[in-house]
Amino acid sequence: MGDVEKRIRILRRNTVTAEISDELRGYSWEKPPVEPATTTTISVSDINGFCPTRRDIYVKYILRERPSLNPYMLRGIACHRLIKETITSVKKAVYSGFRTGSEVIDEFYSNHAIPEKISRDTGVDFRELLSLYRFLVIQSAAKIDDVVSKYPNSDSENIAGLTFPPIIERKIDGRPVGLSPNLSVDVFTPFSIIMDFKTGIERYEHRLALAGYAIAIEADDETDINFGCLIYIRLGDHLHFTQEEFVITDELRREFLEIRDEIAEMIDSAVDPGKPERCHRACAYFGVCNESGN
Ligand code: SF4
Structure with a gap:
């Protein structure tokens, strides 16, 4: 960020x-x-449709048909959820007293609960979600160390506020x-x-x-x-x-x-514009x- x-x-x-x-x-x-x-x-999202006609x-x-969620859409949903849930969890850990990147790594890096659950819910490949999850954990840990070394007297509120994008x-x-x-x-x-x-x-x-x-x-x-x-x-x-x-x-x-x-x-x-040559x-x-x- x-x-x-x-x-x-x-x-x-x-x-x-x-x-x-x-x-x-x-x-x-x-x-x-x-x-x-x-x-x-x-x-x-109507602006983003794929349909040429x-x-x-x-x-x-x-x-009044409902869209069916295809693999592209599911990946988007899974990524949004993963980013939100990972950042929220690390932020909570900071509020509960974590002050170093290594505490974050120890707690989260090998704990795959978040990507596992999202993979189960959406069917998106676990390993792909895991690499994004680990990236977020490492980035958060590095940023926490950065903030604490720059402002050693920071409390949880300051560390969370300076580490995570508002x-x-x-x-x-x-x-x-x-x-x-x-x-x-x-x-x-x-x-x-x-x-x-x-x-x-x-x-x-x-x-x-x-x-x-x-x-x-x-x-x-x-x-x-x-x-x-x-x-x-x-x-x-x-x-x-x-x-x-x-x-x-x-x-x-x-x-x-x-x-x-x-x-x-x-x-x-309410006029049907017809189908394009290829869908x-x-x-x-x-x-x-x-x-x-x-
Ligand atoms: S006509 Fe084809 S591209 Fe357009 S909405 Fe239907 S399936 Fe999608």
Whole structure:
């Protein structure tokens, strides 16, 4: 996380945030283009669909079919859970009196309860989860040693606060800007950055989705959200991370708002847009469109 902080600071220094137009901020929700074109609300994840004709929208909202969780989605769910549960557990240990990295390693490194449980629940390969889990444990341990050597008189509260990123899972009512009432996104509090962890391939749509969350928070809080951060995690024998930080520009905002209105209008019209020439196997509605006669 320290790396994210540094890179965002550089981005912030080099960005004239005043260039983001007020009319494209979420708090301008009472007038176009932020004001939704219809009263229909959508979820931000609708922007990320794999379907070239957007039939996924028709299947979800008109046929009212449920998505089936495919291996890609399960990996994402497993990773989010693993990160949250591991950090929460180590944090609790700090509050209970741990003051050194070696205490954390002794307690957690060979205790596989967290990845084992998540692997059982989701079917995601245990060894892949274990490598991410161990990475998190080692990073936390190193950071605790770092904090304590820098601030030897720190109490548990200080150690926990300085070791773990102040990320909160933020709930947002997106209705003023045409989105669902129960959105949820990770927010990195010191710089009002919104973040998301991803396990799939890097896609431009992920930036659009973060633009949507930014607009929703701006509407909810009357505040400015200028930066997005996507962290892509590749599980496997060699754990790999890619990080993208970016400004949530006018272009991203405009594009998100156009797609939001396009999707809402598709739902209102209830017209089947038809299937593309080929369906992506990772599509959550593959069975519905290709095996059930819909
Ligand atoms: S299965 Fe095919 S047609 Fe159906 S939503 Fe997915 S990509 Fe679109």
